[in-house]
Amino acid sequence: MQMHDARRVEVMIEAVMEKQITRALEEVGVTGYTILPVLGGSGASGRWTREGQVSRAFSMIAVICLISPHRLDALLEALFPVLDEHIGVVSVTDTHILRAERF
Amino acid sequence: MQMHDARRVEVMIEAVMEKQITRALEEVGVTGYTILPVLGGSGASGRWTREGQVSRAFSMIAVICLISPHRLDALLEALFPVLDEHIGVVSVTDTHILRAERF
Amino acid sequence: MQMHDARRVEVMIEAVMEKQITRALEEVGVTGYTILPVLGGSGASGRWTREGQVSRAFSMIAVICLISPHRLDALLEALFPVLDEHIGVVSVTDTHILRAERF
Amino acid sequence: MDQILSLAGQNLLSPVILFFVLGVAASLARSDLTFPEAIAKGMSLYLLFAIGFKGGASVAQHGADISLGLAVLAGVVLSFLLPFVAFALIRVLARGVSVLDAAAVAGHYGSISIVTFVAATSLLTAGGIVHEGYMVAVAAAMEAPAIVSALWLAMRGGAGGKMDSDLWREILLNGSIVLLLGAFAIGWITGERGMAEIAPFIVAPFKGVLCLFLLDMGIVAGRELRAARRVVTPGVVAFGILMPLVGAAFGLAVGLVLGLSAGGVAVMMTLSASASYIAVPAAMRVALPRANPALYLTLALGITFPFNLTLGIPLYMALAQTLTGG
């Protein structure tokens, strides 16, 4: 099976920032991503959990974006201003994808 | 701690295809996988979200499969016919696992 | 963008073990992790799904932990006694992070 | 005519419709008002449970005869048949639509929308017009056959599509059919006694839950409309409004032939006029993955559903009453 180099960018970020993040991605032409729900976690700002919460203020999401290596920098630069000042973590992992024409 | 080479296959696919995907995996002897819920996303076919939806038609899942390198090709070949024509993305990442005897 | 080497540890484990796992992490000073919900899966002990379940006994979670390479061994050693005897899988992937000062 | 207008006006100002409109408006204005998926599913399970049971209990009360079987059979035939009509109509009205897409759309219109059914029955109840309790079984019977016709249309057109045992199971043992028929059977078996036990859960609060559910449906429909501007050509809109009328005409004919009550005819028209947006889309994603979901979902949920809800149902009711002399 033909595989292609790619990067898997995983952003854990507050749910209230969803629109800002996806807009930033779209502005640099990244229209492929998947959003996973997050149950809870822990970080510099303490532990939290979604259970029983009504407000979106204290929930997070994980945005996963598979992207060609050569577009990674544009993506990260688009992300940076949104992440800045906000709670969240970003990791970039080398990966391989099928059907590369789409990324 | 003794670690072993492995691959982490991540398939984002329509929820309606769950049975077909897991059957294909089981047919080539892959009985270890985990299914994560997906909240929403964006791709060539536009944006979507699970919120408020009743029909399973427009939801996705993420199937994660840790597997020994030598079994990867069999797995991908089993996946291919199911993925074909269907919305979805596949990534394969090098990883390391504990307790390799199980994979 | 300045990126730093890191490891992405992904633990799929029974939900009833959540407290034990996070306590073990915190005991070795790992206070950053994110918990994702899991819908279902399959392994040596058969298939399962969350749907319609009331008891927490048969659900799993995915704990994701981004960590500096030099702290990985401490983390794995802390995890091991909790995992032992329990259903679950662990994978460790090389990755890169932004804002490394926090990990 | 006056009667139709007044019925339509009254319908348009019912809380059920207004909450649907609120949902569409909120969604078009891009409010973040949404329902969690689990709540939306929970409400739909409640509605299926309640209408199934009420239908069965009503059959238990009024007795069942051969007419039940005939109506179910007629429903199955209609569901097999209507996709052919829909297929022909969309190919005429919207020439840009491919064979594959036309087949997928056709499947939706042969099947039914259970919420449209519920809206019709609650308008009938509000107007004091009775209908046969077994119409719920007819609704269940009409859900699936259309899928077969759609796949046949696609295959015949060389547009692919596959039909395996998994898909059959998906279609026939679809959760909503099982719950609807199961609750119907249990309502029938336990009759008045069973009804007395659970009436406070399924009768009195029903309308309120329906309002909340239609609010959610409005939100989803609005989202669909907003996303799918590309596919909405004049021909597509015309189909989305004409097809329910054509479907209703078939339903009317069948209802009259079967000798249903005025209410029963109105329900049969509504079922035939309505388009599925839960079960059929899921089956189409499996069997015809290359058909464009934006097209069939926009049609079923964004155009036909609101049309039936607001104007269609009062029209079908008025016609049914006039023509049955009821």
Place this chain on the structure above:
Amino acid sequence: MDQILSLAGQNLLSPVILFFVLGVAASLARSDLTFPEAIAKGMSLYLLFAIGFKGGASVAQHGADISLGLAVLAGVVLSFLLPFVAFALIRVLARGVSVLDAAAVAGHYGSISIVTFVAATSLLTAGGIVHEGYMVAVAAAMEAPAIVSALWLAMRGGAGGKMDSDLWREILLNGSIVLLLGAFAIGWITGERGMAEIAPFIVAPFKGVLCLFLLDMGIVAGRELRAARRVVTPGVVAFGILMPLVGAAFGLAVGLVLGLSAGGVAVMMTLSASASYIAVPAAMRVALPRANPALYLTLALGITFPFNLTLGIPLYMALAQTLTGG
């Protein structure tokens, strides 16, 4: 005997049981009918809230005396004791079962199933047979002690198992115990006035929610049965049916000694006969991770629960009525 049969027949045809059967059937036929996890949990929170409150309000109405304390104490003793009985019985009936697995199973049978309790009380209410309101507190008290016995059995048998403060918290501050006892206390404190305020939420719609919940339980039980064919030996099945009868005999003796009403005795028998499938499995996964969950879950949910629901409860009721002369 006649009375037992007629009670059993009537019970078998109640909507509550029929919806359970529908769930099992749907699941065995591999229908995709399922409830979202959040809805299943929401329904179980509702049931705990409602029965806790109603129990407390009933105590407030009828007054509490020493018998409440004695009944709770008796429940705790039964819960500690029954695992030893269950352990011995399964070791005799199903020789292939290891000490560890037997201990885990034993813990389930010492504890209780709250839905079985609810089913029994609603059958009693339907039959116009009163029971002591504080039986809900007895139910809560019986949830946890059995876990301790199970761990002791496992450790004594050299099968491992550990008991730390986390586990104690998990057991004693388990959400369902806290909600049940909390609602019981609030029902007691606010009494008739409180009941008047929330009765329309917890009384009238209760039966309907119970039907939906049992539908879900049936789906889960059916899935369990389908998955766990390997563990179901004749000995295991025999245990799953005999043990509730043995447990009920203990409950009967205790109920008679305590001088409970006919309804109270029937409830005590039901509690003793029932096996936990929510709290105890979770505790076992933590404390005895190597015990086989397929075994204890199939027994508790797939065999004993349906047995109690359909045949057990009417039998316990009939015996309780005969022997108390009620």
Place this chain on the structure above:
Amino acid sequence: MDQILSLAGQNLLSPVILFFVLGVAASLARSDLTFPEAIAKGMSLYLLFAIGFKGGASVAQHGADISLGLAVLAGVVLSFLLPFVAFALIRVLARGVSVLDAAAVAGHYGSISIVTFVAATSLLTAGGIVHEGYMVAVAAAMEAPAIVSALWLAMRGGAGGKMDSDLWREILLNGSIVLLLGAFAIGWITGERGMAEIAPFIVAPFKGVLCLFLLDMGIVAGRELRAARRVVTPGVVAFGILMPLVGAAFGLAVGLVLGLSAGGVAVMMTLSASASYIAVPAAMRVALPRANPALYLTLALGITFPFNLTLGIPLYMALAQTLTGG
């Protein structure tokens, strides 16, 4: 005074409050009792739907005049104004609090807590004291303006913060505002007829759902208190208790000037006294991400909410009745 104490005592022993206390206690004891997020959101959608609709239906019944518009206007002004008061007060009472954090806190106190509103209206109803149905519209109108003031305070203090069109949409088309106002409008339009249709869903079971919801709120508040011990200085606690009293005084003045009924004044006081913990925190996370959420959430949910719920509301009611002579 006597009356206040008896009202407070009665309030403290109502099921609604006791379930809140149960939630806090369960959470502090680290019980695993929790509600799924979807259920918590579902209950909050139900409450908004119900109170919006009931408010509108009540306006339809009693007619609306200029006073509705004036009250809404007064609410908007209060919401703009109160943050300045709150900002000044916290800066005086808790000197360690930064300008940024003070601005964020101030935004919460200018806005309102809809559950506090509901608790007040249900206490009024229980006491047979009527209030203007349009107070629900006032509540909706008070949700958002405070956010603007908070951002202005932060920017003026050089503490940053940004205000873009996204944020405006987030604020004005916030789901809870849209649902509250939408249901209010529909209740108004459909009036008595609409109310008759859905009353069994939104009236009778309302109190019970509120109990469950407050149980959940108690759990979340307890968690917050447990987590945020660091931020709770004496000055912060003093602010959390004084500010609602100050807010209530403003509400009282406005209510008297507007000539509201005793119930209306009590509600206006409650709205002014209450602090948002749903809409405003979300807006603050977007616009003032560096403000400390532990501070504002602990204050709003952990201190002021319980204070209002238990002591505040009875006090406001008593004052309103005394001063309006109602």
